[in-house]
Amino acid sequence: MTETDLGMLPAYALAALLRKGDITALEATKAAIARAEAANPTLNAVVSLETDEALAAAEKADQARRSPHFQGGPLFGVPLAHKDMFNRTGRIASWGAKIRATAPASQDATVIARLRDAGAVQFASLNMAEFAFGITGHNYHIGHCRNPHDPARITGGSSSGSAAAVAAGIVPFALGSDTGGSIRVPASCCGIAGIRPTWGLISRSGAMPLAPSLDTIGPLARDVADLALVLSVLAGADPADATAHAPAADYRAAVAETPEGLRIGVDRTLWESIDPEIARLLDQALSVLLDAGAVEVSVTIPDLLELDRYAQLLQFGEASAFHAKWMRDRPEDYSDQVRARLQDGYAVSAVDYIQGLRARPLILNDWLTGPFDRADVLFLPSLGRGIPTLAETDVGGGEAMTKTIASLLRFTRPLSYLGLPCMALPTGKDANGMPNGFQLLGKPYAETTLLRLGGAYQARVGVPAPRLTGPLK
Amino acid sequence: MSASSSEGLQFVIEALRRQGVSLPPERRADVAQTASKLTATSRLLEERLTLANDVHGFLTALRQRATS
Numbered sequence: 001m002t003e004t005d006l007g008m009l010p011a012y013a014l015a016a017l018l019r020k021g022d023i024t025a026l027e028a029t030k031a032a033i034a035r036a037e038a039a040n041p042t043l044n045a046v047v048s049l050e051t052d053e054a055l056a057a058a059e060k061a062d063q064a065r066r067s068p069h070f071q072g073g074p075l076f077g078v079p080l081a082h083k084d085m086f087n088r089t090g091r092i093a094s095w096g097a098k099i100r101a102t103a104p105a106s107q108d109a110t111v112i113a114r115l116r117d118a119g120a121v122q123f124a125s126l127n128m129a130e131f132a133f134g135i136t137g138h139n140y141h142i143g144h145c146r147n148p149h150d151p152a153r154i155t156g157g158s159s160s161g162s163a164a165a166v167a168a169g170i171v172p173f174a175l176g177s178d179t180g181g182s183i184r185v186p187a188s189c190c191g192i193a194g195i196r197p198t199w200g201l202i203s204r205s206g207a208m209p210l211a212p213s214l215d216t217i218g219p220l221a222r223d224v225a226d227l228a229l230v231l232s233v234l235a236g237a238d239p240a241d242a243t244a245h246a247p248a249a250d251y252r253a254a255v256a257e258t259p260e261g262l263r264i265g266v267d268r269t270l271w272e273s274i275d276p277e278i279a280r281l282l283d284q285a286l287s288v289l290l291d292a293g294a295v296e297v298s299v300t301i302p303d304l305l306e307l308d309r310y311a312q313l314l315q316f317g318e319a320s321a322f323h324a325k326w327m328r329d330r331p332e333d334y335s336d337q338v339r340a341r342l343q344d345g346y347a348v349s350a351v352d353y354i355q356g357l358r359a360r361p362l363i364l365n366d367w368l369t370g371p372f373d374r375a376d377v378l379f380l381p382s383l384g385r386g387i388p389t390l391a392e393t394d395v396g397g398g399e400a401m402t403k404t405i406a407s408l409l410r411f412t413r414p415l416s417y418l419g420l421p422c423m424a425l426p427t428g429k430d431a432n433g434m435p436n437g438f439q440l441l442g443k444p445y446a447e448t449t450l451l452r453l454g455g456a457y458q459a460r461v462g463v464p465a466p467r468l469t470g471p472l473k
Numbered sequence: 474m475s476a477s478s479s480e481g482l483q484f485v486i487e488a489l490r491r492q493g494v495s496l497p498p499e500r501r502a503d504v505a506q507t508a509s510k511l512t513a514t515s516r517l518l519e520e521r522l523t524l525a526n527d528v529h530g531f532l533t534a535l536r537q538r539a540t541s
Contacts, residue, residue, distance in 0.1 A: 306514070312514075313515060340500060347507040352512055355522065356514075358527065358530070359521065359522060359526065365534070368538055
């Protein structure tokens with residue numbers, strides 16, 4: 001198998017070959033590093049390659065496989081890379097920023113430890129928006145990340161490198177984080193799938209916080225079955241994170257289950273405010289789900305603009321509190337955009353913030369007794385517009401730039417306030433040849449319902465092929 | 474600038490001063506607008522809140538409505 005062939009494989013299939021010994025972990029890791037080196041001059045998705053350590057870990061895995069007692073975990077020998085925001089023993093994560101921790105981490109983040117225990121080999125860390133506080137994929141400290149479908153266009157953020165690396169076939173999946181859309185937006189911009197789990201399903205211990213009341217960690221992947229595999233490895237209680245919860249669920253089996261009879265709630269009035277071409281792509285995607293046996297029901301989605309303000313009450317205040325010391329001592333070390341967003345956080349009083357927290361169960365109940373009373377899942381756009389260029393969303397774009405950036409969040413950040421699981425899946429391509437996406441929002445801890453629909457959708461439209469890229473000509 | 478925006482601006486300038494963070498003059502209008510907008514949102518939510526609505530109630534609400 002060539003390095004490109006290996007890059008086509010989902011993680012579950014690659015792990016199966018590795019466990020059988022059809023290929024070695026060393027071969028798989030060398031191939032992944034070669035793909036990263038080939039694509040990175042174009043994409044800037046990888047911020048650090050850990051070649052020596054990864055090859056040593058791969059050799060160790062190959063030795064373990066030769067043991068008569070070998071069992072091998074579900075990610076045995078699979079070379080991976082993740083958003084550079086997770087603690088790893090002895091390392092300092094970049095956080096996509098100029099400001100960094102003053103000392104190396106003393107232990108791994110829970111998600112990193114669980115992936116390693118499942119057999120994964122980490123060979124790189126991936127680009128991200130500065131402090132995960134940006135939705136486009138721009139990064140003025142370590143360079144902007146570029147979309148594999150068109151390097152002039154944004155990847156979306158803040159999990160920019162994760163989306164680009166997965167879409168380009170460097171890795172089959174990558175971890176990202178989602179506070180206001182940072183998994184769903186880049187997944188949709190890059191034509192792949194991603195899942196923001198129920199708030200608290202996956203431990204955040206050892207992950208860089210942005211706004212903990214909204215922060216979630218989840219995977220971006222080309223193949224929905226890999227999303228399920230990652231949830232099966234990561235979900236569950238963690239003594240280090242009191243919010244982490246472990247409901248019994250078979251995520252991997254759900255992907256193959258029929259979505260027959262599942263009720264998909266759709267509010268067509270949302271279509272009136274989005275780009276007509278994107279509306280057409282959403283209609284196509286919805287029809288695939290209905291062909292698979294799901295049933296469309298008409299629902300009324302509550303005011304998303306108001307819901308977004310509830311999310312802002314939590315996000316702005318929490319982010320600014322985490323950054324208060326650096327905002328006082330090192331304000332010049334932030335990019336202008338992130339510093340401005342953090343200044344906004346001082347506009348939220350403690351009283352306003354706490355009302356935002358107290359009202360959350362009431363608003364959740366409004367949705368569960370409102371649109372979810374008639375539906376198992378809700379179907380919404382991810383973006384509602386085409387993918388802008390890096391230039392259109394860069395500094396100096398004035399009022400138009402501000403509006404473009406706000407438009408990228410209008411369907412994702414409001415939903416974050418609800419804490420509900422939300423899967424982004426890719427639509428077909430627009431006239432520019434760019435992908436787009438839609439969201440399926442589920443009830444609390446109903447990730448299996450989303451995976452049933454995701455699996456059926458993918459079975460009909462296919463798994464997105466990697467967008468292989470070489471250096472810019 | 475409306476009265477509420479002006480109040481918002483005063484609040485923000487004072488909050489930033491106490492935190493030791495500077496706000497350039499060209500950003501004052503934007504931040505005041507954010508303050509005004511989010512305070513109005515908080516007041517709207519307040520209308521529905523009672524003493525029974527606890528700060529930590531959200532996780533309980535999610536788990537009570539768990540679906541698998």
